Amino acid sequence: MNLLEIQNLKVHFPVRKGLLGRGKEFVHAVDGVTFNIAPGETLGLVGESGCGKTTLGRAVIQLVPSTHGRILFNGEDISRLSATDLRSRRQRFQMIFQDPYSSLNPRLTVLECIGEALDIHRLAPDRAARRERVDKLLKDVGLDPSHADRYPHEFSGGQRQRIGIARALAVQPQLIVCDEPVSALDVSVQAQIINLLKDLQDAHGLAYLFVAHDLAVVEHISHRILVMYLGRIVEEGESKSLCRSPLHPYTRSLLSAVPVVDPDSKRSRIFLAGDVPSPIHPPSGCPFHPRCPMAEGRCKTEVPQLKSIGSDRTVACHLFP
Amino acid sequence: MPLLEIKNLQLEFGTVDRPHRVVDGVSLKLEAGKTLCLVGESGSGKSVTALSIAKLLPSPPVRYVGGEILLEGRDVLKMPPGELQKIRGGVVSYVFQEPGASLNPVFRIGAQIKESLTYHRPEKANDAEVIRLLKLVGIPAPEMRLKNYPHEMSGGMQQRVMIAMALASQPKLLVADEPTTALDVTIQAQIIELLQSLCEQLGMAVLLITHNLGIVGDIADDLAVMYAGQIVEVGPVRDVLKNPLHPYTQALIHSVPKLGRDVTRLTTIPGTVPNLGSIPSGCRFHPRCPKAQPPCSTEPPELMTLANSRQVRCPLWDSPNLNQPANGSL
Numbered sequence: 001m002n003l004l005e006i007q008n009l010k011v012h013f014p015v016r017k018g019l020l021g022r023g024k025e026f027v028h029a030v031d032g033v034t035f036n037i038a039p040g041e042t043l044g045l046v047g048e049s050g051c052g053k054t055t056l057g058r059a060v061i062q063l064v065p066s067t068h069g070r071i072l073f074n075g076e077d078i079s080r081l082s083a084t085d086l087r088s089r090r091q092r093f094q095m096i097f098q099d100p101y102s103s104l105n106p107r108l109t110v111l112e113c114i115g116e117a118l119d120i121h122r123l124a125p126d127r128a129a130r131r132e133r134v135d136k137l138l139k140d141v142g143l144d145p146s147h148a149d150r151y152p153h154e155f156s157g158g159q160r161q162r163i164g165i166a167r168a169l170a171v172q173p174q175l176i177v178c179d180e181p182v183s184a185l186d187v188s189v190q191a192q193i194i195n196l197l198k199d200l201q202d203a204h205g206l207a208y209l210f211v212a213h214d215l216a217v218v219e220h221i222s223h224r225i226l227v228m229y230l231g232r233i234v235e236e237g238e239s240k241s242l243c244r245s246p247l248h249p250y251t252r253s254l255l256s257a258v259p260v261v262d263p264d265s266k267r268s269r270i271f272l273a274g275d276v277p278s279p280i281h282p283p284s285g286c287p288f289h290p291r292c293p294m295a296e297g298r299c300k301t302e303v304p305q306l307k308s309i310g311s312d313r314t315v316a317c318h319l320f321p
Numbered sequence: 322m323p324l325l326e327i328k329n330l331q332l333e334f335g336t337v338d339r340p341h342r343v344v345d346g347v348s349l350k351l352e353a354g355k356t357l358c359l360v361g362e363s364g365s366g367k368s369v370t371a372l373s374i375a376k377l378l379p380s381p382p383v384r385y386v387g388g389e390i391l392l393e394g395r396d397v398l399k400m401p402p403g404e405l406q407k408i409r410g411g412v413v414s415y416v417f418q419e420p421g422a423s424l425n426p427v428f429r430i431g432a433q434i435k436e437s438l439t440y441h442r443p444e445k446a447n448d449a450e451v452i453r454l455l456k457l458v459g460i461p462a463p464e465m466r467l468k469n470y471p472h473e474m475s476g477g478m479q480q481r482v483m484i485a486m487a488l489a490s491q492p493k494l495l496v497a498d499e500p501t502t503a504l505d506v507t508i509q510a511q512i513i514e515l516l517q518s519l520c521e522q523l524g525m526a527v528l529l530i531t532h533n534l535g536i537v538g539d540i541a542d543d544l545a546v547m548y549a550g551q552i553v554e555v556g557p558v559r560d561v562l563k564n565p566l567h568p569y570t571q572a573l574i575h576s577v578p579k580l581g582r583d584v585t586r587l588t589t590i591p592g593t594v595p596n597l598g599s600i601p602s603g604c605r606f607h608p609r610c611p612k613a614q615p616p617c618s619t620e621p622p623e624l625m626t627l628a629n630s631r632q633v634r635c636p637l638w639d640s641p642n643l644n645q646p647a648n649g650s651l
Contacts, residue, residue, distance in 0.1 A: 188590035259535020
């Protein structure tokens with residue numbers, strides 16, 4: 001059974017327009033997304049800024065309320081739970097944030113910060129057990145237990161991200177949503193954190209929803225990848241095969257834009273003109289058609305549906321009937 | 322004569338009793354029309370080096386302890402304030418990391434570009450010239466766009482405006498400090514392409530500061546790698562990327578995840594960049610270096626000059642590359 005099943009999830013934010021806020025419009029941040037995550041699996045989610053990937057990551061664990069659709073976690077729809085019930089379920093799904101500088105409370109020591117998570121879910125019977133558990137968690141993420149009494153400002157970016165990971169791990173979750181966990185870090189530290197996330201996955205059987213814009217990182221860590229554009233999934237597939245032979249024109253241009261260290265690599269760049277269009281008034285038909293180098297007549301009018309191509313690939317594009 | 326020559330630059334922050342030397346003996350050379358990339362992790366001193374070229378760091382807090390910055394043969398560090406003001410924009414222009422934070426939010430972008438023209442080319446301070454500049458940096462419908470406020474533009478467009486503003490004074494050197502770090506990969510590719518074509522069209526030299534080794538190969542002629550305030554390796558970009566000699570450069574290149582490569586673990590550099598208050602003795606990289614030998618912790622290595630204009634700060638440069646993953650090269 002799947003750990004997480006997302007069915008036709010939509011998240012719309014109202015924006016007020018016109019005099020006295022009359023006439024409501026909506027930002028279609030996530031617009032009908034369906035996917036599954038199996039236990040112990042890493043699902044990568046890529047797309048440009050403004051495509052709704054962060055909102056989707058947050059909606060999955062109900063940090064932002066969803067407008068429509070079902071979120072089945074272990075078979076239970078968590079989008080309809082009361083606040084108290086949802087809080088008790090949060091032990092099973094946690095989040096790691098992008099910016100390790102703003103996601104830790106500067107007034108709490110590491111012990112207090114990780115201990116807080118243990119207290120909320122009543123996982124430590126007394127202070128000694130709490131301390132012992134925090135020490136073990138710090139060791140697990142490669143920090144020294146003696147650091148438990150320090151404050152966040154005493155740590156480097158990479159160390160802070162490790163604290164964030166320890167805090168998420170404290171409640172023994174089954175799923176962790178990682179929202180751009182390495183994009184604020186230097187390459188050498190980035191590699192350390194990616195290796196750590198992989199080790200923790202092997203040790204604890206964690207599933208990850210890994211949101212990032214760097215395709216090389218996502219390919220490295222993910223089993224499967226979802227490519228998102230303007231609130232919709234445009235392509236999904238096994239990560240190696242998707243990166244080797246992308247089908248959707250958007251995936252192809254995204255891959256061709258990834259910088260490559262090797263000066264001899266002969267790649268043809270597909271430059272995407274312009275920016276991501278406004279999600280308040282998404283283009284008609286295929287949302288990608290104004291930037292698509294292969295757009296034809298019907299792309300402007302018909303919305304392409306996700307279709308299976310081969311055994312493990314779905315793509316939403318008229319070029320693939 | 323090179324356009325820019327930095328000789329043995331030394332910069333300090335902190336008090337006189339407890340100085341923090343953020344740049345320690347950096348020497349760089351950039352010929353007119355060429356592109357030099359300066360790469361290093363956060364805290365390596367690359368931005369400070371770049372800012373000092375137009376003496377943009379106020380003193381105090383920074384102290385220019387030693388060295389020379391020769392711009393067209395004249396030492397920037399010894400210039401009187403009036404002359405410095407002419408250099409800024411006139412010879413060297415800057416593009417910074419966050420276009421959103423560099424543009425003034427309360428003025429239209431046309432007015433902001435015109436301001437730069439009023440200072441440097443007053444005879445050209447008109448809408449026609451602003452439109453020409455916006456066209457040059459590839460902004461569609463420039464006649465309409467010049468009336469926009471910065472918040473009405475996307476990050477990529479804002480960065481193009483910043484570049485247009487930097488070009489307004491017709492500089493000979495453009496210093497781009499992490500110009501694409503805040504942007505998406507697709508937009509990053511556009512901006513790098515733009516810088517490259519401007520470089521060719523206008524014969525302008527570019528000093529590009531970045532921590533992204535991927536964009537280096539596309540744009541640079543030469544590459545300089547910085548670590549803890551020192552240059553550890555310099556050379557033609559192809560040679561350095563293909564055959565890095567310093568263990569730090571090697572580790573940096575191999576810790577970048579590459580598309581389509583089947584590796585289960587990434588190569589990492591253990592530890593973190595040293596704090597400037599506690600720089601290691603001897604070679605500054607030795608606590609993190611896979612090749613470190615006993616003398617590395619006591620004897621600071623010199624920057625050695627090798628054949629075909631390469632320089633490296635490691636006496637063990639010709640020993641085998643330990644960072645090389647088992648399954649082949651780049």
